[in-house]
Amino acid sequence: MVKQRRQYAKEFKLEAVQLAVESERSLAEVARDLGIAPSLLHKWKQQVEKRAPATVFPGQGTATGPEDETRQLRRELERVRQERDFLKKAAVFFAQESP
Numbered sequence: 001m002v003k004q005r006r007q008y009a010k011e012f013k014l015e016a017v018q019l020a021v022e023s024e025r026s027l028a029e030v031a032r033d034l035g036i037a038p039s040l041l042h043k044w045k046q047q048v049e050k051r052a053p054a055t056v057f058p059g060q061g062t063a064t065g066p067e068d069e070t071r072q073l074r075r076e077l078e079r080v081r082q083e084r085d086f087l088k089k090a091a092v093f094f095a096q097e098s099p
Contacts, residue, residue, distance in 0.1 A: 008036075010057040016041055017048045
């Protein structure tokens, strides 16, 4: 049986981190009260500290500019490599066929 991962809204994550930072309670206590793993809350906190609040937790399919461009360029590079390899094989095939 496949267990689906829980998904949390961006607002929930930001509020959980804010509660953990502003509260006098430990991170583990806040996580337990929210019903999440302490390691997950710690990970969210690190992400918020690394990025600007507007760009943290982009969501599904919403990558930041450079990340999105890199992903797109990698896909295009792979497609071009496949085309090149195919054309090389076709050239070898036709070169063998001609007398």
